[in-house]
Amino acid sequence: MFITMKYEPVIGLEIHVQMDTETKMFCSCPVEFGNEPNTNVCPVCLGMPGSLPVINKRAVEYAIRASLALNCKVHEKSIFARKNYFYPDLPKGYQISQYEMPLATNGYIEIEGKNGRKKVRIRRLHIEEDAGKNIHEGDKSFVDLNRAGTPLMEIVTEPDIRSAEEARIFLETLRNIMRYTGVSKADMEKGQLRCDINVSVKPVDSEEFGTRVEIKNVNSFRFVQKAIEYEVERQINIIESGGKVEQETRTFDPSTGKTYTMRRKEEAEDYRYFPDPDLLPLIVKREWIEEIKKNMPELPHQRFERLMREYGLGEYEAKVLTNIKELGDFFEEAVKHYNEPKGIVNWLINDLQGLLRDKGIPIEESPVKPEHLGELVKLIKEGTISSKIGKEVIKEMVETGKSPSTIVEEKGLKQIADESAIEGIVKEVLEKFPAEVERFKNGEEKLIGFFVGQVMKATKGKANPKIVNSLIRKLTGVS
Amino acid sequence: MSIDIETVRKVANLARLDLKEEELEILSSQMADIVDFVNQLAELDTENVEPYIHTVSETPMREDKKGETLEREKALMNAPEREKGFFVVPRIVEI
Numbered sequence: 284m285f286i287t288m289k290y291e292p293v294i295g296l297e298i299h300v301q302m303d304t305e306t307k308m309f310c311s312c313p314v315e316f317g318n319e320p321n322t323n324v325c326p327v328c329l330g331m332p333g334s335l336p337v338i339n340k341r342a343v344e345y346a347i348r349a350s351l352a353l354n355c356k357v358h359e360k361s362i363f364a365r366k367n368y369f370y371p372d373l374p375k376g377y378q379i380s381q382y383e384m385p386l387a388t389n390g391y392i393e394i395e396g397k398n399g400r401k402k403v404r405i406r407r408l409h410i411e412e413d414a415g416k417n418i419h420e421g422d423k424s425f426v427d428l429n430r431a432g433t434p435l436m437e438i439v440t441e442p443d444i445r446s447a448e449e450a451r452i453f454l455e456t457l458r459n460i461m462r463y464t465g466v467s468k469a470d471m472e473k474g475q476l477r478c479d480i481n482v483s484v485k486p487v488d489s490e491e492f493g494t495r496v497e498i499k500n501v502n503s504f505r506f507v508q509k510a511i512e513y514e515v516e517r518q519i520n521i522i523e524s525g526g527k528v529e530q531e532t533r534t535f536d537p538s539t540g541k542t543y544t545m546r547r548k549e550e551a552e553d554y555r556y557f558p559d560p561d562l563l564p565l566i567v568k569r570e571w572i573e574e575i576k577k578n579m580p581e582l583p584h585q586r587f588e589r590l591m592r593e594y595g596l597g598e599y600e601a602k603v604l605t606n607i608k609e610l611g612d613f614f615e616e617a618v619k620h621y622n623e624p625k626g627i628v629n630w631l632i633n634d635l636q637g638l639l640r641d642k643g644i645p646i647e648e649s650p651v652k653p654e655h656l657g658e659l660v661k662l663i664k665e666g667t668i669s670s671k672i673g674k675e676v677i678k679e680m681v682e683t684g685k686s687p688s689t690i691v692e693e694k695g696l697k698q699i700a701d702e703s704a705i706e707g708i709v710k711e712v713l714e715k716f717p718a719e720v721e722r723f724k725n726g727e728e729k730l731i732g733f734f735v736g737q738v739m740k741a742t743k744g745k746a747n748p749k750i751v752n753s754l755i756r757k758l759t760g761v762s
Numbered sequence: 763m764s765i766d767i768e769t770v771r772k773v774a775n776l777a778r779l780d781l782k783e784e785e786l787e788i789l790s791s792q793m794a795d796i797v798d799f800v801n802q803l804a805e806l807d808t809e810n811v812e813p814y815i816h817t818v819s820e821t822p823m824r825e826d827k828k829g830e831t832l833e834r835e836k837a838l839m840n841a842p843e844r845e846k847g848f849f850v851v852p853r854i855v856e857i
Binding site: 304305306310311312313319320321322323324325326329337338339340341342343363367369370371417418419421422423424425426427428553555562563564565566 | 834850851853
């Protein structure tokens with residue numbers, strides 16, 4: 284038995300999600316990226332004395348919507364608290380958060396794990412504000428407070444995750460829920476979704492958890508998986524060699540794939556939480572919660588099932604279209620224009636997506652419009668062009684943004700379906716290769732492909748392959 | 763109630779206060795007095811009393827509409843050090 288198989292990781296995640304609001308959590312400064320430093324600031328988010336926070340209603344609505352999508356109980360009363368610590372990107376000297384009475388508790392989401400479906404419980408979801416950004420250079424740090432005060436949700440899971448892969452799947456599922464509900468863009472690379480990981484290991488047959496280590500701020504799905512894989516191995520090695528895992532905070536370095544000590548438990552911060560006297564309790568009325576529930580957008584698992592049911596798609600296709608919401612939107616729009624779901628999904632996933640990826644264009648900025656993809660599939664389905672020509676046309680569509688019929692027209696790519704026109708070419712080909720014709724007649728069946736290829740070459744791929752096939756057989760007398 | 767010097771040192775550190783040894787002595791006795799004073803409240807029976815947090819019942823909310831921001835010049839005017847529109851501080855050591 285491998286040493287690693289004697290142990291099982293126990294993983295819990297703490298996720299910060301930036302809410303997609305116009306303005307900050309406690310002031311009306313815009314939430315925008317890429318502005319000049321310290322231009323989206325005001326006395327409130329700068330922590331000026333005498334300023335007072337006022338709650339953004341939309342942020343509360345988004346947090347409630349997310350809580351409901353995560354099957355949480357939303358509390359009608361929750362309390363904002365101050366988390367006290369000193370750091371230059373936190374001008375007030377405290378972060379406004381929720382502590383003892385969070386907005387929502389006791390939820391779960393279902394993920395598709397290795398051993399089928401499983402539930403990962405959500406302990407709590409609360410509202411807080413983001414800090415600013417620091418840039419370190421030489422012996423100085425530069426502080427930009429544009430991000431300070433951006434509305435965040437902190438989502439904490441129970442330690443229900445049992446492998447690095449499960450952690451990644453959980454995060455991807457969570458990201459999709461955030462996107463589908465419209466509460467966040469949830470792009471990890473842009474820091475809109477950030478993750479802290481709690482990991483411990485225990486013997487497989489033990490009920491008791493080991494000492495846990497926290498890994499801070501891992502910023503991609505792949506790194507989350509790698510950081511956990513490394514950390515689990517590190518902890519098992521310590522235990523196997525008779526040592527003890529220390530409770531501490533570690534950081535993951537993507538360049539080495541390893542985790543490093545940040546601080547030990549005894550140096551841990553003492554945040555001295557207390558209710559923020561500047562903010563009264565947050566009261567959300569039952570009716571408001573019900574209204575948000577009623578207007579809940581379609582969730583990923585609902586779309587997944589609908590794609591299979593409504594369009595007859597396979598599990599794989601449905602999953603791809605669900606995982607990238609914009610791809611699913613594109614598909615459904617294209618099908619509206621030409622009702623051929625299977626053809627459209629194939630051209631979308633196998634061709635268009637790859638071509639766009641090569642050019643680094645996301646699907647939502649595709650030069651090919653959904654109705655044009657529908658039109659392309661129609662041209663092929665109706666025999667106006669062959670699928671081989673279709674591959675050329677779609678490349679041209681990506682390059683020029685023109686409609687497929689325009690391209691077919693301009694380049695004269697219409698399939699030749701006129702039997703007499705094709706017959707002449709087939710005759711020429713057969714005359715050119717008498718030896719092959721002889722072998723074909725003697726039963727070398729696979730040569731049919733060779734003849735078809737020659738005809739296609741002569742017609743630049745425009746001959747209708749069905750007609751070519753039957754003409755070759757007719758003229759050689761091989762049935 | 764007595765507060766030992768180590769506790770005073772820790773609280774001072776959390777508040778980023780740099781105290782001299784003799785100040786630590788004085789504060790340790792003063793803090794003990796304060797805690798004793800406040801501890802008188804513990805004599806009350808609060809068994810069936812809801813915790814007091816706020817008198818008014820509910821926080822107001824604002825619509826998610828952009829408002830005015832400060833001119834950068836004003837935002838930075840109190841900064842001891844600034845450069846290219848940033849606040850500048852001694853290099854932060856990640857802890």
